[in-house]
Amino acid sequence: MRIVVCVKEVLDPDAVNNYAVAGRLEIGDDGKTLTQTAIPRLMNGFDEQAIEAALRLRDAGADFTLAVVSAGESPEKLLKHAAALGADEVVAIQVDPGSLDYHLVAALISAQIEASGGADVVLCGRQASDDDQGVVPALIAERLDMSLVTIAKAVELEGTTLRITRVTPDGDERVETACPAVVTITNELGDPRYPTAAAKVKARRVKPTTVTPDDLKLDADDLAPRVSVTRQFVPEVQGNCEMLQGDSPAALADALIEKLRADSII
Amino acid sequence: MSQNAVIVCTWGEDQDGLPVGAEEVLHIGRGLAADLGTDLAWLVLGALPSAAPETAGRYGVANLLQVEDAKLESPQPDALVAALAAVAGERSPRALLFHQTQASRAVAPRVAGRLGDAVVMNGVSADLSGECIVVTASAYGGDTRVVYEVSGRCPVIAFIANAVVPEPGDGAAVAAEALSVDLTGVEERVKIVEPARFEGPRLDDAEIIVSGGRGLGSSDNYKLIEQLAAALGGLPGASRPLVDDGWVDSSQQVGLTGRITRPNLYVAIGISGASQHMAGCSAAKTLVAINRDAEAAIFQYAKYGIVGDALELLPELIRAAGAR
Ligand SMILES: Cc1cc2nc3c(=O)[nH]c(=O)nc-3n(C[C@H](O)[C@H](O)[C@H](O)COP(=O)(O)OP(=O)(O)OC[C@H]3O[C@@H](n4cnc5c(N)ncnc54)[C@H](O)[C@@H]3O)c2cc1C
Numbered sequence: 001m002r003i004v005v006c007v008k009e010v011l012d013p014d015a016v017n018n019y020a021v022a023g024r025l026e027i028g029d030d031g032k033t034l035t036q037t038a039i040p041r042l043m044n045g046f047d048e049q050a051i052e053a054a055l056r057l058r059d060a061g062a063d064f065t066l067a068v069v070s071a072g073e074s075p076e077k078l079l080k081h082a083a084a085l086g087a088d089e090v091v092a093i094q095v096d097p098g099s100l101d102y103h104l105v106a107a108l109i110s111a112q113i114e115a116s117g118g119a120d121v122v123l124c125g126r127q128a129s130d131d132d133q134g135v136v137p138a139l140i141a142e143r144l145d146m147s148l149v150t151i152a153k154a155v156e157l158e159g160t161t162l163r164i165t166r167v168t169p170d171g172d173e174r175v176e177t178a179c180p181a182v183v184t185i186t187n188e189l190g191d192p193r194y195p196t197a198a199a200k201v202k203a204r205r206v207k208p209t210t211v212t213p214d215d216l217k218l219d220a221d222d223l224a225p226r227v228s229v230t231r232q233f234v235p236e237v238q239g240n241c242e243m244l245q246g247d248s249p250a251a252l253a254d255a256l257i258e259k260l261r262a263d264s265i266i
Numbered sequence: 267m268s269q270n271a272v273i274v275c276t277w278g279e280d281q282d283g284l285p286v287g288a289e290e291v292l293h294i295g296r297g298l299a300a301d302l303g304t305d306l307a308w309l310v311l312g313a314l315p316s317a318a319p320e321t322a323g324r325y326g327v328a329n330l331l332q333v334e335d336a337k338l339e340s341p342q343p344d345a346l347v348a349a350l351a352a353v354a355g356e357r358s359p360r361a362l363l364f365h366q367t368q369a370s371r372a373v374a375p376r377v378a379g380r381l382g383d384a385v386v387m388n389g390v391s392a393d394l395s396g397e398c399i400v401v402t403a404s405a406y407g408g409d410t411r412v413v414y415e416v417s418g419r420c421p422v423i424a425f426i427a428n429a430v431v432p433e434p435g436d437g438a439a440v441a442a443e444a445l446s447v448d449l450t451g452v453e454e455r456v457k458i459v460e461p462a463r464f465e466g467p468r469l470d471d472a473e474i475i476v477s478g479g480r481g482l483g484s485s486d487n488y489k490l491i492e493q494l495a496a497a498l499g500g501l502p503g504a505s506r507p508l509v510d511d512g513w514v515d516s517s518q519q520v521g522l523t524g525r526i527t528r529p530n531l532y533v534a535i536g537i538s539g540a541s542q543h544m545a546g547c548s549a550a551k552t553l554v555a556i557n558r559d560a561e562a563a564i565f566q567y568a569k570y571g572i573v574g575d576a577l578e579l580l581p582e583l584i585r586a587a588g589a590r
């Protein structure tokens with residue numbers, strides 16, 4: 001059995017948020033990219049959890065080859081982390097991130113999967129914390145004609161059947177599907193593990209297999225961008241909060257409840 | 267029906283005889299169709315919501331299309347994707363629009379994949395630039411907006427429509443037109459073994475929500491949030507750290523990766539106001555923030571604010587809310 005986990009490098013969303021909250025998030029002269037060069041780049045959190053989901057399958061006794069693939073400018077750092085965690089193969093698809101549209105990412109990853117022995121399970125994050133799109137896994141499922149299960153918090157494998165717990169607005173749902181399938185992982189899965197120090201040292205020597213779009217022989221239709229970013233901007237927040245005053249918690253509480261009653265909100 | 271229509275796609279019926287978000291997306295669709303000089307159509311998959319014909323009239327829908335099939339009785343993804351792709355193949359729409367829900371998040375991008383067309387999620391508005399549809403979408407949990415230019419025949423676009431204020435007009439009701447689609451070959455590949463148990467009212471539909479965050483300090487204090495919510499006649503919610511730490515169930519998480527709410531009143535207590543949380547509550551009509559830190563970002567979104575200690579204020583708020 002072969003499991004492929006797709007990991008994306010993103011700007012640390014907490015750092016981006018801190019800049020935003022401080023009113024210091026800025027877009028560069030190209031009108032598209034954030035100027036903050038101090039923001040660390042790291043593995044999308046949901047993708048770390050997708051690796052964790054694979055490792056838990058292995059802990060539970062499943063026997064498979066684990067491949068971790070990333071398309072981007074220089075995903076080596078992420079891939080070393082994946083290798084230290086126990087990935088058997090790590091693959092970097094080298095592309096200019098500026099030109100990446102979601103169909104192209106999905107086409108590249110799908111072609112790489114097909115060229116390297118296929119996959120019984122493809123694990124992805126529920127969404128990338130930069131674009132929040134959450135479309136690449138569905139596009140991969142369509143290209144590879146696999147079933148799709150989204151927002152999974154627990155994944156079990158029994159033979160070639162996947163038993164999955166999904167988080168839904170109405171509570172948890174248990175589903176089953178036959179491999180091959182694409183499954184997207186959500187944060188409710190729980191904390192991902194850290195590699196051991198020894199594994200990290202060993203992983204330093206790992207060289208990812210590097211492929212280019214040319215190696216993957218995509219056709220013109222696959223390569224044609226369908227979505228392009230023309231602009232990015234920081235939305236304005238209005239900010240006209242009335243700060244309630246009072247000399248005790250009781251007075252403040254009364255002031256608020258009075259306001260809400262006066263406005264007929266409660 | 268004319269080809270090239272902008273088609274709003276919905277299924278199910280949840281609120282007042284309509285699917286949640288239908289009016290908002292019809293509102294956006296009407297604007298986009300007018301810009302493109304084309305018709306607006308509404309495609310219903312499965313049972314026709316009781317208010318659909320009337321609502322269609324009020325948003326200038328030229329064609330109300332309905333695909334009825336046993337496989338769409340309680341619509342599952344494979345049947346929905348197949349039906350949508352079939353209708354798109356036959357009618358050559360100019361765009362397919364969806365209200366973004368967890369269900370449409372799993373369907374819309376697959377339709378785009380099957381058609382080979384562009385897809386953009388998290389849309390907040392759609393406009394025209396020359397011949398091209400441009401979609402403004404939320405990114406980084408709401409910290410930024412990205413403007414995407416979408417090319418190709420039939421882009422698939424999903425909107426987070428909770429900030430849209432629909433403006434119905436007064437057109438006459440539109441009769442539904444049955445479409446037949448062959449779904450005989452479609453088998454749901456994912457089987458539901460144990461359905462989600464619907465546990466009481468949902469945050470998505472609540473008029474009043476009181477949410478607690480990490481500022482509560484410990485899980486025991488969350489019961490104060492529940493008490494205040496009850497005293498105000500609302501539901502309790504939470505920020506993500508409380509879910510991650512197991513204080514509350516994930517169905518109570520408000521935000522980008524939790525519930526997207528639009529209550530009349532949202533009270534945020536001990537919540538900093540990270541964009542990913544605000545994505546789930548910034549459409550509240552009135553937002554109240556209670557935070558120890560006067561500089562907390564949450565105050566930027568609030569109508570009323572109190573700087574103070576949540577644990578001192580909560581018992582007093584419960585008292586004041588209860589007193590008449
Ligand atoms: C991809 C992604 C998706 C995410 N999705 C979500 C989501 O759906 N929902 C969500 O909520 N978060 C989400 N997050 C997390 C989000 O970025 C924040 O980390 C989170 O919302 C912070 O929660 P908080 O405000 O409770 O905690 P903190 O940020 O730690 O804030 C605690 C606040 O409490 C105040 N405080 C402390 N003590 C007291 C006291 N005694 N009295 C009053 N105030 C006090 C502090 O001043 C502070 O403002 C997501 C993050 C990522 C990266």
Ligand SMILES: Nc1ncnc2c1ncn2[C@@H]1O[C@H](COP(=O)(O)O)[C@@H](O)[C@H]1O
Nearest residue numbers: 006007071124125127128133134135136
């Ligand atoms: N460039 C990429 N390389 C590898 N995996 C990716 C890439 N982009 C997206 N993915 C996968 O698809 C998921 C959803 O991404 P997105 O559709 O961009 O929100 C991510 O969590 C990853 O698992």
